[in-house]
Amino acid sequence: xxxxxxxxxxxxxxxxxxxxxxxxxxxxxxxxxxxxxxxxAEAGREGVKVIPLSGIYIPRVNDIVIGKIMHHSSLSWDVDxxxxxxxxxxxxxxxxxxxxxxxxxxxxxxxxxxxxxxRIIAFDRTRDPMVxxxxxxxxxxxxxxxxxxxxxxxxxxxxxxxxxxxxxEQATHTRVLIGxxxxxxxxxxxxxxxxxAVRAIRMVEEEAHTPNLTQRVxxxxxxxDSVPADASQLAQPxxxxxxxxxxxxxxEVEEELDVEKGENVx
Amino acid sequence: xxxxxxLIDENGKRTDGRTGDxxxxxxxxxGVIKNADGSAFIEFGMNKIVAAVYGxxxxxxxxxxxxxxxxxxxxxxxxxxxxxxxKNPAPSRREVExxxxxREALEPSLMLADYPRAAIDVYVEVLQADGGSRCAGIxxxxxxxxxxxxxxxxxxxxCAAGKVDDRIVxxxxxxxxxxxxxxxxxxxxxxxxxxxxxQLDGVLNEDQFNQCLEEAVKGCxxxxxxxxxxxxxxxFGNETELKEEQ
Amino acid sequence: MSSSRRSTIIxxxxxxxxxxxxxSKGKRLDGRALDEIRPIEIEVGLIKKANGSxxxxxxxxxxxxxxxxxxxxxxxxxxxxxxxxxxxxxxxxASPYIEPGPPDEETVELARVVDRGIRESEMLDLSKLALxxxxxxxxxxxxxxxxxxxxxxxxxxSYAAVSALMNSKLPxxxxxxxxxxxxxxxxxxxxxxxxxxxxxxxIGESVILDPTAEEEACMxxxxxxxxxxxxxxxxxxxxxxxxxxxxxxxxxxxxxxxKGEEIRAKLRESTKAGK
Numbered sequence: 001x002x003x004x005x006x007x008x009x010x011x012x013x014x015x016x017x018x019x020x021x022x023x024x025x026x027x028x029x030x031x032x033x034x035x036x037x038x039x040x041a042e043a044g045r046e047g048v049k050v051i052p053l054s055g056i057y058i059p060r061v062n063d064i065v066i067g068k069i070m071h072h073s074s075l076s077w078d079v080d081x082x083x084x085x086x087x088x089x090x091x092x093x094x095x096x097x098x099x100x101x102x103x104x105x106x107x108x109x110x111x112x113x114x115x116x117x118x119r120i121i122a123f124d125r126t127r128d129p130m131v132x133x134x135x136x137x138x139x140x141x142x143x144x145x146x147x148x149x150x151x152x153x154x155x156x157x158x159x160x161x162x163x164x165x166x167x168x169e170q171a172t173h174t175r176v177l178i179g180x181x182x183x184x185x186x187x188x189x190x191x192x193x194x195x196x197a198v199r200a201i202r203m204v205e206e207e208a209h210t211p212n213l214t215q216r217v218x219x220x221x222x223x224x225d226s227v228p229a230d231a232s233q234l235a236q237p238x239x240x241x242x243x244x245x246x247x248x249x250x251x252e253v254e255e256e257l258d259v260e261k262g263e264n265v266x
Numbered sequence: 267x268x269x270x271x272x273l274i275d276e277n278g279k280r281t282d283g284r285t286g287d288x289x290x291x292x293x294x295x296x297g298v299i300k301n302a303d304g305s306a307f308i309e310f311g312m313n314k315i316v317a318a319v320y321g322x323x324x325x326x327x328x329x330x331x332x333x334x335x336x337x338x339x340x341x342x343x344x345x346x347x348x349x350x351x352x353k354n355p356a357p358s359r360r361e362v363e364x365x366x367x368x369r370e371a372l373e374p375s376l377m378l379a380d381y382p383r384a385a386i387d388v389y390v391e392v393l394q395a396d397g398g399s400r401c402a403g404i405x406x407x408x409x410x411x412x413x414x415x416x417x418x419x420x421x422x423x424x425c426a427a428g429k430v431d432d433r434i435v436x437x438x439x440x441x442x443x444x445x446x447x448x449x450x451x452x453x454x455x456x457x458x459x460x461x462x463x464x465q466l467d468g469v470l471n472e473d474q475f476n477q478c479l480e481e482a483v484k485g486c487x488x489x490x491x492x493x494x495x496x497x498x499x500x501x502f503g504n505e506t507e508l509k510e511e512q
Numbered sequence: 513m514s515s516s517r518r519s520t521i522i523x524x525x526x527x528x529x530x531x532x533x534x535x536s537k538g539k540r541l542d543g544r545a546l547d548e549i550r551p552i553e554i555e556v557g558l559i560k561k562a563n564g565s566x567x568x569x570x571x572x573x574x575x576x577x578x579x580x581x582x583x584x585x586x587x588x589x590x591x592x593x594x595x596x597x598x599x600x601x602x603x604x605x606a607s608p609y610i611e612p613g614p615p616d617e618e619t620v621e622l623a624r625v626v627d628r629g630i631r632e633s634e635m636l637d638l639s640k641l642a643l644x645x646x647x648x649x650x651x652x653x654x655x656x657x658x659x660x661x662x663x664x665x666x667x668x669x670s671y672a673a674v675s676a677l678m679n680s681k682l683p684x685x686x687x688x689x690x691x692x693x694x695x696x697x698x699x700x701x702x703x704x705x706x707x708x709x710x711x712x713x714x715i716g717e718s719v720i721l722d723p724t725a726e727e728e729a730c731m732x733x734x735x736x737x738x739x740x741x742x743x744x745x746x747x748x749x750x751x752x753x754x755x756x757x758x759x760x761x762x763x764x765x766x767x768x769x770x771k772g773e774e775i776r777a778k779l780r781e782s783t784k785a786g787k
Contacts, residue, residue, distance in 0.1 A: 025417070038413070038501050084384040350561055
């Protein structure tokens with residue numbers, strides 16, 4: 001059990017002095033580690049990082065995102081992934097290697113305004129991100145209620161091993177598709193359930209950094225602390241987070257810190 | 267810019283009642299423009315200025331993108347009703363120059379290499395101008411950049427000092443700007459202790475220059491406290507210390 | 513300077529579907545009824561350097577307007593009247609879809625439609641603002657700056673301009689040696705009426721009031737109707753590339769009178785002025 005010190009910081013704030021390893025959203029200045037963002041600083045044995053509370057989504061390879069089709073060129077679709085870069089979905093990803101623009105109608109397959117669940121397969125400093133919809137559970141999102149939240153709140157919304165989002169899904173009988181980029185689509189049997197789920201999601205977004213959030217969400221959903229998993233209602237979240245992909249949730253203190261390749265590892 | 271009347275009375279009070287080392291009242295509200303990625307509204311004396319940040323975002327037109335870092339664009343602009351006589355909405359040369367020095371004041375604080383091929387746009391609109399509007403604008407812009415979640419080495423705080431009635435005073439107001447002897451706006455990064463903007467309008471000897479610079483930096487540090495408090499207020503409410511879950 | 517369009521909003525297909533379904537059931541995505549206007553906040557007198565000013569929030573659309581008064585030559589053909597010059601710009605702070613640049617056709621239309629509502633209704637009795645007819649008259653500048661754009665900029669800008677005029681105190685000029693001199697005294701502007709602009713858009717077969725930016729991105733057509741204190745019509749503008757039926761327009765006009773009266777009361781209350 002390592003010593004974790006946590007505090008609220010704004011850019012330029014000194015988090016800690018000494019020979020600590022900078023993890024993300026921090027830089028070394030002389031003997032100090034300082035924050036580059038507004039957020040919650042954590043200093044522990046593994047290193048120092050700041051969990052940001054604002055900032056747009058920066059793509060990472062293997063992230064699952066929900067994107068919006070904008071236009072298409074003859075060879076690929078331009079996809080708005082709520083970032084500073086638009087992504088490209090190659091036509092070949094959908095039509096196969098023998099794609100022919102003359103024969104295959106791109107606009108028919110995916111039209112402007114359509115939403116897709118996609119995985120980022122390539123992205124680096126020299127080019128725009130590329131996505132695929134070929135894996136299981138990826139592809140066009142046919143229906144549901146669309147919400148946008150800050151991408152920085154997504155880890156908290158998913159929760160430790162999916163706990164937060166599963167609590168919401170089970171209590172409201174909904175299925176919540178979450179993109180790492182902050183785009184969310186909620187589907188369910190009835191509108192009351194969907195509306196309640198949306199309220200819970202908004203609550204998490206607004207209060208992500210505060211203690212006892214889980215309790216307050218459960219209260220909102222009218223859920224007791226020991227609700228058993230209802231197997232018939234249980235819908236695996238579309239992008240069931242695998243631990244190695246997940247940015248550590250803000251409240252996770254006892255577990256090992258996932259040393260995540262986040263933005264700006266110096 | 268030499269004075270004709272006395273701007274400081276026998277009791278050391280200035281035209282607005284302040285002493286030589288007092289800042290005007292400052293109020294900063296964060297997140298006032300819903301569509302922007304980051305924003306701040308500042309009231310600094312009678313200055314009323316809004317700053318909005320969009321970015322990082324795609325560069326338009328594409329050919330202006332840089333392969334290894336983000337493009338930073340700043341615009342300082344005054345609304346027609348912001349000044350004593352109505353100002354034509356078209357950008358004046360003064361606004362063009364201030365836009366440039368503002369960008370150069372903010373850029374050292376931003377980690378632009380983290381966002382290659384993207385752009386950050388900073389828009390500062392002066393709704394009402396009092397002396398020191400560029401300092402107020404930079405102050406608001408830096409808060410807006412932090413609000414937008416852009417990686418920064420430090421916040422930038424700005425404040426002017428000047429010479430009035432042959433005395434070095436802090437944060438000169440509109441009257442002192444127009445009728446005083448010298449005006450020195452300064453922008454400063456308080457943790458890194460670096461000056462990112464320095465201009466001088468007027469005549470100072472060497473002692474006065476050094477004193478004026480020190481005074482302005484003192485002012486910047488005071489401005490920083492207001493900036494920090496405003497950001498903490500928006501993000502963490504009244505909690506300044508992180509409370510742990512049981 | 514003003515505003516150019518950088519790109520356009522693309523509304524998600526799912527969202528459009530939600531919007532259509534919701535509207536067909538009589539409710540909008542933000543929970544409003546079809547003829548419900550968003551909450552309006554009006555603050556006046558915030559710009560002390562201006563002769564009059566107002567900050568209006570219509571939902572999330574926010575506009576600041578300022579009135580500045582000078583003297584100058586009258587417009588040609590209007591020698592006996594003061595000059596009213598209204599401008600509007602959408603600041604680049606207002607939306608990710610705007611960038612600095614010369615005003616584009618939408619911004620020009622915005623300024624002209626707001627101007628028309630105020631001018632045609634004769635809100636200001638400009639004949640009372642001539643000092644030497646043909647030579648020196650009052651020149652009233654009303655400048656509007658849109659700070660945040662979330663739909664229905666026509667009404668938000670109009671309410672800001674009207675409130676700023678109602679809030680203003682004009683300097684009293686007098687002629688000495690054939691020159692206009694500011695006596696230092698102040699007078700109320702010669703107000704005759706309070707014009708109120710009401711905008712509606714058609715989405716499918718429904719007509720809804722006070723659209724958000726998202727609703728405007730899905731609209732077929734738009735209508736802006738300005739009424740005066742007598743509830744007569746002073747200015748109308750149809751916008752966008754779709755069409756209205758005659759029946760829809762008549763109903764919109766009737767609604768504009770009723771809703772216009774409600775907004776008028778609010779403008780009077782916030783500015784403590786106006787007939």
